[in-house]
């Protein structure tokens with residue numbers, strides 16, 4: 001029997017033994033098409049048939065193929081991100097904690113006027129941790145996390161986007177409490193109409209209906225988080241429905257320092273690094289304007305320098321890992337010339353302007 005629906009039953013993810021988040025295995029990447037999903041086919045599935053195959057009636061009206069796509073590509077259970085994994089952004093984290101995390105944890109206290117918003121927009125330059133924040137909210141609250149990239153909806157599942165969105169919202173109610181994280185929400189819900197085709201319009205309408213609260217009750221615990229690097233392109237109606245709009249800025253000096261320390265601590269296994277606290281401070285000062293993602297690229301580039309040096313007169317097969325010299329602060333500072341920050345001053349002013357006009361927190 002082909003239908004998954006009747007025989008599927010939701011088993012909450014066992015998050016107790018999970019290791020740190022591994023971006024290489026992220027569903028977002030697999031959906032964006034730029035990176036491969038790692039591991040076995042069913043690695044992210046947590047809609048399991050229990051051993052007795054107890055039917056769940058709620059699936060009866062859902063398209064099994066859509067459920068399958070969502071289970072394998074949109075539902076995430078692997079990675080646990082805690083607030084501490086996110087460097088800097090102290091004020092954003094505090095706001096989110098008060099506004100979303102605490103109310104989700106204690107709905108009995110945060111009722112009525114204290115109830116959390118149903119829709120939140122995280123906006124700001126690319127690579128600043130918006131996706132990480134979405135994941136942290138889900139894992140701090142133990143909510144089911146649906147992670148969808150809007151561009152995948154229009155490119156990867158051409159012609160099925162509308163059905164997928166419909167199923168996604170239904171599943172989010174079945175598996176509540178849940179978070180639906182929509183990356184690149186601008187590409188789906190932009191105000192430009194010139195490049196809109198029929199399929200795009202239908203997806204947009206479907207989203208609007210759900211963002212407006214149709215299909216969910218007031219008591220349903222489904223939080224929609226949209227993330228965008230291009231808030232200026234959002235449709236007015238969407239903007240209004242994502243009632244809290246929070247600016248996620250580039251990291252400040254302290255954020256950069258924390259992030260650099262973290263890269264050295266967690267991402268330089270099996271390689272030598274010789275950068276002391278004072279030099280970390282110096283790098284943090286020099287990299288004003290770099291996003292978290294930019295800093296990571298900078299370190300990646302710098303980590304190649306000792307290898308390139310040795311390879312100038314050895315072939316890689318003959319190079320012993322021990323012979324590689326440590327990565328030093330100069331490598332990072334020199335690499336800045338070749339890996340500049342990705343966000344320029346004009347972009348930053350646009351974000352600040354938009355925040356002034358539409359942001360919920362100044």
Ligand code: ADP
Nearest residue numbers: 023085086087126127128129130131132292293
């Ligand atoms: P965004 O969604 O804002 O474009 P992401 O959350 O996907 O950015 O971050 C991209 C990568 O950059 C992450 O995988 C992480 O390694 C790094 N990063 C960016 N900002 C931070 C941060 N504040 N703390 C820790 N890592 C960060």
